[in-house]
Amino acid sequence: MTSDTQTQLAQPGHPAASVTMPIAKALNAALREAMRADDKVLLMGEDIGPLGGVFRITDGLHAEFGEQRVLDTPLAESGIIGTAIGLAMRGYRPVIEIQFDGFVYPGFDQIVSQLAKMTARHKGRVSMPIVIRIPYGGHIGAVEHHQESPEAYFAHTAGLRVVSPSTANDAHWMLRQAIESDDPVIFLEPKSKYWSKGEVLPAPAARLHQAVVAKPGSDVTLIGHGAMVHVLLQAAQIAEGEGTSCEVVDLRSLSPIDWAPLVESAQRTGRVIVAQEAPGHVSVGSEIAATIAERAFYSLEAPVLRVSGFDTPFPPAQLEDIYLPDADRVLDAVDRSLAY
Amino acid sequence: MTGPEVATEPIRLLDADGSLVESDANAEWRELAGQLSTDDRLAMHGEMLRTRRFDIEAGHLQRQGKLGLWVPSIGQEGAQVGAAWASRDQDTIFPSYREHLIALHRGVDMLQIIDIFRGAVHGGWDPLETRGMRIYSLVIATHALHSTGYAMGIRFDGACGTGDASRDEAVMAFYGDGAASQGDASEGLVFAASYDAPIVFFVQNNKWAISVPSTRQSRTPLHERARGFGLDAAWVDGNDPLASFAVTRRMLDAARQGRPGYVEADTYRMGAHTTSDDPTRYRPSDEEESWRRRDPIARLAAHLRELGVDDATLAEQDREAVELAADMRRRMLVAGTAASDDIFDHVYSEPHPLVLEQKRALAEFEAGFGGDA
Numbered sequence: 001m002t003s004d005t006q007t008q009l010a011q012p013g014h015p016a017a018s019v020t021m022p023i024a025k026a027l028n029a030a031l032r033e034a035m036r037a038d039d040k041v042l043l044m045g046e047d048i049g050p051l052g053g054v055f056r057i058t059d060g061l062h063a064e065f066g067e068q069r070v071l072d073t074p075l076a077e078s079g080i081i082g083t084a085i086g087l088a089m090r091g092y093r094p095v096i097e098i099q100f101d102g103f104v105y106p107g108f109d110q111i112v113s114q115l116a117k118m119t120a121r122h123k124g125r126v127s128m129p130i131v132i133r134i135p136y137g138g139h140i141g142a143v144e145h146h147q148e149s150p151e152a153y154f155a156h157t158a159g160l161r162v163v164s165p166s167t168a169n170d171a172h173w174m175l176r177q178a179i180e181s182d183d184p185v186i187f188l189e190p191k192s193k194y195w196s197k198g199e200v201l202p203a204p205a206a207r208l209h210q211a212v213v214a215k216p217g218s219d220v221t222l223i224g225h226g227a228m229v230h231v232l233l234q235a236a237q238i239a240e241g242e243g244t245s246c247e248v249v250d251l252r253s254l255s256p257i258d259w260a261p262l263v264e265s266a267q268r269t270g271r272v273i274v275a276q277e278a279p280g281h282v283s284v285g286s287e288i289a290a291t292i293a294e295r296a297f298y299s300l301e302a303p304v305l306r307v308s309g310f311d312t313p314f315p316p317a318q319l320e321d322i323y324l325p326d327a328d329r330v331l332d333a334v335d336r337s338l339a340y
Numbered sequence: 341m342t343g344p345e346v347a348t349e350p351i352r353l354l355d356a357d358g359s360l361v362e363s364d365a366n367a368e369w370r371e372l373a374g375q376l377s378t379d380d381r382l383a384m385h386g387e388m389l390r391t392r393r394f395d396i397e398a399g400h401l402q403r404q405g406k407l408g409l410w411v412p413s414i415g416q417e418g419a420q421v422g423a424a425w426a427s428r429d430q431d432t433i434f435p436s437y438r439e440h441l442i443a444l445h446r447g448v449d450m451l452q453i454i455d456i457f458r459g460a461v462h463g464g465w466d467p468l469e470t471r472g473m474r475i476y477s478l479v480i481a482t483h484a485l486h487s488t489g490y491a492m493g494i495r496f497d498g499a500c501g502t503g504d505a506s507r508d509e510a511v512m513a514f515y516g517d518g519a520a521s522q523g524d525a526s527e528g529l530v531f532a533a534s535y536d537a538p539i540v541f542f543v544q545n546n547k548w549a550i551s552v553p554s555t556r557q558s559r560t561p562l563h564e565r566a567r568g569f570g571l572d573a574a575w576v577d578g579n580d581p582l583a584s585f586a587v588t589r590r591m592l593d594a595a596r597q598g599r600p601g602y603v604e605a606d607t608y609r610m611g612a613h614t615t616s617d618d619p620t621r622y623r624p625s626d627e628e629e630s631w632r633r634r635d636p637i638a639r640l641a642a643h644l645r646e647l648g649v650d651d652a653t654l655a656e657q658d659r660e661a662v663e664l665a666a667d668m669r670r671r672m673l674v675a676g677t678a679a680s681d682d683i684f685d686h687v688y689s690e691p692h693p694l695v696l697e698q699k700r701a702l703a704e705f706e707a708g709f710g711g712d713a
Contacts, residue, residue: 073531076531078523078527079485079524082482082484082485082486082489082527082528083485083488083489083531084489085486086486086489086490086492087492087493087496089486090489090494091493106523109524113479114479114482119686119689121463122467122475123463123466123682124685124689127689128689158687158695159687159688161688182689182690183690183692209693256694257694
């Protein structure tokens with residue numbers, strides 16, 4: 001498979017013109033196209049059949065492909081992931097939906113001890129083409145366990161790939177690329193943005209593990225992924241009005257991280273802010289801060305600053321707007337960076 | 341009805357002294373075991389001896405510092421040889437880590453098993469080259485799910501359920517009484533039942549999960565627990581190779597027609613859990629002694645003598661087994677060691693920049709010392 005190299009080839013089964021749709025529909029279309037293109041692709045998850053999933057991402061797929069391709073599984077995440085591993089050994093390409101971020105932990109052992117290590121354990125004789133879709137993050141006012149950002153656990157684990165789209169176009173094409181990958185991919189969907197619309201292009205514009213500049217700028221680099229990209233763009237717009245030009249880099253891939261655009265941007269601006277909903281301690285943001293310090297040391301005008309969720313459990317929904325970094329907290333970091 | 345009725349004792353065809361047990365209750369099992377000719381039974385005995393001698397030699401290698409660890413299967417050869425012979429060529433087997441006889445039966449080389457325990461590899465062999473024998477799984481019961489998923493795939497492929505046992509595929513998963521307490525073991529039963537997966541869970545109840553007795557794992561017999569999940573279940577004397585064969589053959593052939601099953605084999609781990617274990621700290625020697633009198637190899641040997649096989653033939657089998665184990669030792673002593681590239685080369689199926697960068701950095705670092713130190 002060539003998920004990381006081919007970006008501009010014609011895409012059979014996909015509309016030849018751009019279509020505007022919300023992220024949820026872009027994901028749905030990606031699943032449908034992937035299932036039509038390869039009958040080894042099957043979906044597994046809780047309530048993903050006639051209901052279409054709690055977020056309706058699999059809407060209509062059960063009707064089109066039947067219960068043998070859209071598996072409404074028993075409610076057991078370890079069971080779902082463990083049986084998906086067996087199905088992959090048999091030649092299938094399972095795409096799993098975890099209902100909410102906080103529900104992935106019952107399957108954690110199967111992910112980190114089995115799925116992630118299976119190819120190495122077999123010295124490459126067995127591939128694990130499994131995608132685990134996880135709606136992640138806050139801003140939906142939900143009860144406990146429904147608004148978390150668990151990416152660091154997976155980015156820390158060798159053998160996994162971890163990606164997170166922020167736009168409808170990326171949601172669509174990154175999911176297609178993830179399904180084509182022969183490696184396990186943790187696919188973090190910004191659930192608060194499921195109904196945010198965007199243009200889906202006729203072909204992917206970037207590789208799966210490529211970081212892209214979402215908005216060019218010259219004074220400060222803002223780095224983030226998923227829903228945080230929207231916060232960064234908002235912060236950049238406000239800063240622009242105050243005379244500060246911010247460049248926003250959409251990370252897109254958390255493992256591996258595409259360092260070149262990050263380092264290049266840091267070398268140009270000399271000031272870097274990395275923002276995430278997840279707690280900051282030992283996080284993806286920490287890794288980015290450390291690596292940029294290593295690779296762009298002589299260009300930096302200020303230390304790389306991190307803006308993140310607090311190192312506490314995710315709070316009750318009434319407090320989530322305080323817990324989650326917003327444009328003001330990002331701008332505060334911009335001010336601190338500029339003050340060095 | 342879901343399989344045999346609730347039993348008060350395990351299904352048995354051979355007594356501890358090797359004599360045939362003939363009753364109305366075991367008639368169907370005797371008929372199934374009748375598929376095994378005297379030559380088959382002699383071959384089964386040879387496989388048990390081979391595994392026993394391999395086990396003993398591997399234990400010596402560990403004590404001599406050649407292996408980091410060894411996991412003996414001594415005492416469990418009877419359950420395993422019956423299950424091995426019950427499987428068909430097209431079947432896929434997901435072992436735990438003590439299924440040495442099954443592995444050898446399906447064509448795994450002794451040295452490939454040893455490679456795991458001398459620290460050369462994690463996996464040992466290519467499952468595509470070992471007649472469906474998957475690699476060992478060390479975290480207990482995790483493979484109860486992998487095997488179930490694989491069996492679901494067989495069903496989705498339409499590769500079972502045609503009624504032709506010589507073609508329909510099935511899966512066998514091996515684990516023990518300790519693993520039965522893991523959530524994954526139960527989830528495997530849930531998924532197998534939900535999807536009519538063509539699978540048999542073969543559970544060797546060897547009475548001890550390292551130091552914890554099987555009575556701590558389950559208040560009800562394990563085979564009864566499986567019935568509660570909707571599986572056919574049977575309880576067999578695991579030290580009786582003929583009964584193990586008959587029961588497993590029937591359960592596997594039912595599984596390939598869409599009835600997942602569960603076999604609890606009543607057996608005993610005669611040795612330590614591993615070479616790091618000390619059974620004298622947790623179990624009485626008279627218990628060990630009572631099971632030594634039920635040794636499955638002695639039992640089948642006595643049966644073979646009753647069938648007219650002479651002592652010289654049995655002794656010749658043992659001599660061959662000793663020689664195979666010695667050959668394994670000779671080959672191990674000259675086998676190579678793992679290369680540092682092995683750390684990096686198969687973490688992902690597709691190129692990964694971080695791993696490639698670290699592989700290159702290590703090569704540069706090592707080259708910095710000059711020569712091939």
